[in-house]
Amino acid sequence: MKKQAAGTKANKHLKPFKIVTEIYSIINTDLVIKNKASILISDLSIQRGYGIFDFFRTINNKPVFLEDHLDRFFYSASQMQLEQYLNRTQIKQLIHQLIEKNNISDSGIRITLTGGYSEDGYSLTKPNLLITQSAFTFNTEIFNKGIKLITFNHQRQLPSVKTIDYLIAIHLQPFIKSHNADDLLYYHHNEITECPRSNFFIVTQKDKVVTPSKNILKGITRKKILGFAHLDVRETTVTLEDIKTAKEAFITSTTKNVLPVFEIDGKTIGDGKPGRITSEIYKMVCKMKER
């Protein structure tokens, strides 16, 4: 491209104003500027780590699997005695209001419900609802890179509830790094459960796809895979021994879709490339989501 000489037509025009688009969040029923969205420090999330959340994507401004995520959100709230003062229709209206206001076509939306502003710093009160949106586009390149896991003996508290409790996972970041791994794989009493933010699957030598059945958070991507009728996918017990003989392994989540596991505890799984069945499931999940 040629440089324009001083005084040409282009230079005579003022630059257009930079359009600053504010991103908004929702606190309870109010739209607030995201960078300023705050809650009082008497909230039980800050005082006692007490709250639940869910997280889903939007693609072309449309929420993906919203009903599944809201089912789990309401289940989590009920398990934690967080009284809903907004019903499902009202929460959906708020979500759609935020999507319209922000107009971030491809995004992640997090809805959080906390223990509320507690006078004594311990007793549950009227929960605070927080809805935030951030740009997110699925990165197809991560599939071929895969990940390395390091096993860790731990059972998450209230595993079926999507609480805000990530104490152990964040606390163990230096442990993960020191083992040259990307994430944790939790086990307890010799049974594999899950990763801190994703579900775990293996493909056995007999091409059966299996995933731990209990003491886990039941992921939405996991649920969709369990529904693939033509594949032999089952919920069962997966032990530490089972992963040693696995042909393939992968994890699933809302943001990762399906991600091959190439290494566990320093041992290569399969041939360290995305396996045939993992690739097939990945394509099917992408087809469902990334329309």
Place this chain on the structure above:
Amino acid sequence: MKKQAAGTKANKHLKPFKIVTEIYSIINTDLVIKNKASILISDLSIQRGYGIFDFFRTINNKPVFLEDHLDRFFYSASQMQLEQYLNRTQIKQLIHQLIEKNNISDSGIRITLTGGYSEDGYSLTKPNLLITQSAFTFNTEIFNKGIKLITFNHQRQLPSVKTIDYLIAIHLQPFIKSHNADDLLYYHHNEITECPRSNFFIVTQKDKVVTPSKNILKGITRKKILGFAHLDVRETTVTLEDIKTAKEAFITSTTKNVLPVFEIDGKTIGDGKPGRITSEIYKMVCKMKER
């Protein structure tokens, strides 16, 4: 007391203005009005339940056992990789500034350190320091009332660290109520550990005072009692069986001092009144604190 007739001298005077004294909190290094003290919702306490705290009392505007509480606060922060940007002297200065500003003679002060404002909602950043003060006067009447405990199989995560994680304790409030108890007594693998917010002691039939030695938060009141030289107080293993034969039982904490346990799992301990040794320890703890 006689009613005053209309038009008497007392009625002619205006009532004095009600003096509204604002109470302040500290967020990082700023004094802010307590009722408005807030942090952004991107903080990792709200996003991931990640933070630590400590809590101490003031009596006549003087902090009680401040050095012990600060020792534990800095230990907790370090265990959780929460980088201190303020040193001990600076934090003490902030505490004394708050005490002077609020002038609440007898109070509880909570210092909290959170995971900070995280862009990705997961990675630790510069922590947020929150210091709040509330009026608190020790209620001597609670001693004679004692409390009832219900045992529950649970091991707190990172027990030696005073994290903000009270997920299980708050989640189990309906369980506690349905068992007509006042609080939980945690055990794991048959060993008693602690209550959610206090340490546990028993007096054996041989008048030995024992308290669980491991997988607990080491309380400051507990530490002081272990230092009582003329008593036979020991840290050891306390099993579920041991509590069945206990002569006396009590719990200790910063706000409760020493509180007799009259019932565990519906079974009366001793004769359901404050025991001789519990009363003696109570008096000694009060003498140390309630000067």
